Structures are given as C-alpha cells and as structure tokens.
Amino acid sequence: MTSESATSASGAPGSAHIHNIGYRHYDGPRLGRAYARRSLFSQSLRGAYGLGRSAKSKVLPMLLFVVMCLPAVIMVAVAVFTKAAKLPVGYSGYAVYLQAVIGLYLAAQAPQSVSRDLRFRSIPLYFSRPIERVDYVASKFAALSAALFALNTAPLLVLYIGALLAKMDFVDQTKGLAQGLVSVVLLSLLFAGIGLLVSAATPRRGFGVAAVIAVLTIPYGAVSALQGIAYVQGNESAVGWLGLFSPITLIDGVQSVFLGGTSSFPDDLAPSTGIGLVYLLVTLSVIAGCYALLLRRYRKAGL
Numbered sequence: 001m002t003s004e005s006a007t008s009a010s011g012a013p014g015s016a017h018i019h020n021i022g023y024r025h026y027d028g029p030r031l032g033r034a035y036a037r038r039s040l041f042s043q044s045l046r047g048a049y050g051l052g053r054s055a056k057s058k059v060l061p062m063l064l065f066v067v068m069c070l071p072a073v074i075m076v077a078v079a080v081f082t083k084a085a086k087l088p089v090g091y092s093g094y095a096v097y098l099q100a101v102i103g104l105y106l107a108a109q110a111p112q113s114v115s116r117d118l119r120f121r122s123i124p125l126y127f128s129r130p131i132e133r134v135d136y137v138a139s140k141f142a143a144l145s146a147a148l149f150a151l152n153t154a155p156l157l158v159l160y161i162g163a164l165l166a167k168m169d170f171v172d173q174t175k176g177l178a179q180g181l182v183s184v185v186l187l188s189l190l191f192a193g194i195g196l197l198v199s200a201a202t203p204r205r206g207f208g209v210a211a212v213i214a215v216l217t218i219p220y221g222a223v224s225a226l227q228g229i230a231y232v233q234g235n236e237s238a239v240g241w242l243g244l245f246s247p248i249t250l251i252d253g254v255q256s257v258f259l260g261g262t263s264s265f266p267d268d269l270a271p272s273t274g275i276g277l278v279y280l281l282v283t284l285s286v287i288a289g290c291y292a293l294l295l296r297r298y299r300k301a302g303l
Contacts, residue, residue: 036131037139044143048109064105065151068098072155076162087163091180092261094159095152095187099248102191103216105151106144110195111208113140118203123298133298141192141291148188156180179259187251190283191216193290194247200297219246231266240271244282253279 043052049065050058075088089097117123126136156177163173198215199208223246230238243249243265255261257276262268271279 030130033130033132033135037135040126040131040136040139041143041146044113044140045146047112048144048147060108061105064101064108065154067101068151069155069158071098072158072162076158076165079162079168080166084166084168086168087159089159090261091156091159091176092183092255092259093252093264094155094180095184096248096252096255096261096264098155099216099220102148102151102187103213106148106191106195106216107209107212109147110144110192110212111199111205113144114196114200115203115205115208118200119205134295137291137294137298140196141294144192144196145188148191149184152184152187153181156184176260179255179261183251183255183259183261186254186283189287190247190251193287193294197290197293197297200294216247220248222246223249227266231269236269239265239269240275243271244279247286250279250283250286254283 046052047057049061071089072094078084079087095102117126123136127133160173160177164170194215195212198211202208202211223242227239227242230236230242240253243253249265252261252264253271253276256263256265256270257273257279263270270276
C-alpha cells in the first residue's frame with residue numbers, strides 16, 4: 001500500500017474538500033422570551049378553536065360555540081317579542097345552566113393543548129429555545145382561559161344587546177353584564193387550571209378527555225345528590241358547605257352570593273356571606289394550586 005493510499009484510507013484531510021452550500025449566519029434581531037410567549041399563546045388560542053388546523057378540527061369547537069349562544073338568542077327573541085321587564089336567566093348564572101357544554105369543550109380542548117406535546121416529546125424542543133417552563137405553563141394556561149372566556153362571554157353579549165333592544169333598564173343590564181363577566185373570569189381560570197392539570201398527567205388524548213369529563217361530572221353529581229338529601233332532611237346549612245366539593249358548584253356559590261346570581265342549589269338556597277367568602281377563597285386557592293402543580297409537572301424537560 002502506497003503512502004498516498006494509506007492517507008486516503010485513514011480519512012486524512014489531504015484529499016478532503018469543504019463545500020460552501022449557501023448557509024449564512026443569522027444577523028437579524030433576537031426576539032427573545034416575550035415574543036416566544038406571545039407566539040405560544042396565540043398558537044394555543046387559535047388551536048382551541050381549530051384555527052390553523054384541518055376543517056375537521058374546527059367542527060366541534062365551533063359547534064359548541066353556537067350551542068352556547070343559541071339559548072341566549074332564543075331568550076332575547078322571547079324577551080323582545082313579549083316586551084319582558086327582565087331576562088329569564090341572569091348574566092352570572094348563564095354559564096351554570098350551560099355547564100355541560102362548557103365541560104365538553106374543556107374535555108376536547110385541554111388535552112389537545114398539552115397532550116400532543118407530551119406524546120410526541122416536543123417539550124425539550126420548546127425549552128431548547130429562550131423559553132422557560134414558567135413561560136410554557138403561563139402561555140398554555142392563559143390561552144385556554146382566554147378560549148373559555150370567549151366561549152362564555154359571547155352569549156352574555158347577546159343577552160346584553162337583546163336586553164337593550166327590549167328597552168330594559170340600561171344601568172341594571174350593564175351592572176348585570178359586569179357581574180357576569182367577573183363570574184366568567186373565575187370560571188375560565190378555574191376550569192382551565194383543572195383541565196390542563198388533568199390533561200398533563202397523560203400523553204394520551206383519549207385518556208385526557210375521559211379524565212376531564214370524570215373530574216367535572218362525578219363530583220357535581222355526588223354533590224348535587226348529597227345536597228338534595230341534606231335539604232330533604234332539613235339540614236340547610238350542609239347544603240352550602242357541600243357545594244365546596246365540585247368545580248361548578250364553587251362558581252355557583254360565588255356568583256349567587258357576590259355577583260347577584262340565583263343559586264341552582266335545592267330550593268334556590270344560596271350560601272351565607274360567610275360561607276360565600278370560603279367559596280371565593282377555595283376557588284382562588286384551586287386556581288393557584290393548579291398553576292403550581294403544572295409548574296411542578298413540567299419541571300423536567302425530558303418529559
């Protein structure tokens with residue numbers, strides 16, 4: 001073997017060539033974490049309604065959006081035709097009556113928001129950029145909360161516009177709308193936190209959907225049954241305390257005590273002001289707890 005052939009066989013640089021294939025160093029602006037947070041928020045919010053995805057992905061969220069608004073449209077039509085003095089359902093209590101629709105929407109979109117990232121192991125790719133775990137959690141939390149807020153606010157605006165067309169009192173209706181928006185903010189934050197926390201526990205979307213539905217419906221069914229039993233037995237104080245153990249009854253208690261709503265508890269029993277404060281504290285604690293547990297869930301990038 002000659003010296004030249006030995007050099008070629010060993011891969012020495014004597015016969016190697018470097019080819020310039022046109023890649024250039026990026027000299028543009030580095031947009032940083034704030035831009036990454038906004039982009040992730042925007043992408044997640046659009047995805048919650050199927051925007052930027054296939055037509056099939058748009059069907060369910062848009063259908064549920066229409067279903068949420070349809071009762072409000074009917075109420076407005078009846079109120080205008082009959083020249084009613086007030087709306088049949090208050091602004092604060094509207095979401096409580098449509099809780100099943102909200103639950104279906106949450107069960108469909110919360111797993112879509114986080115489960116795919118876990119399933120396809122794209123979390124390390126997010127964290128390889130100038131984005132921290134808190135940015136990812138905050139963006140996902142804010143996006144799903146905003147999606148739920150839009151879902152619940154649209155029918156309230158329909159009710160408000162219809163009430164004004166029916167020549168109801170402007171001050172009363174504006175006050176009711178403001179109270180309803182506060183109730184919707186609390187509901188959106190609470191449901192988004194619970195939905196994301198449950199969905200982040202599994203990379204399988206189907207399991208996430210079933211788990212979210214179970215977390216929302218099983219406690220509500222149990223609480224409603226126990227409240228009915230307590231009311232029949234004459235233990236009205238227990239009716240209020242039992243409402244602390246279900247997400248939707250938490251919101252129901254807060255809106256009936258502080259936001260001018262009507263309680264859906266047996267015989268329209270609203271909690272006392274003292275118990276209402278407990279409802280509010282528990283609601284805020286659950287929201288903060290869900291956020292903290294989500295941060296803990298994403299502590300490791302190699303999920």
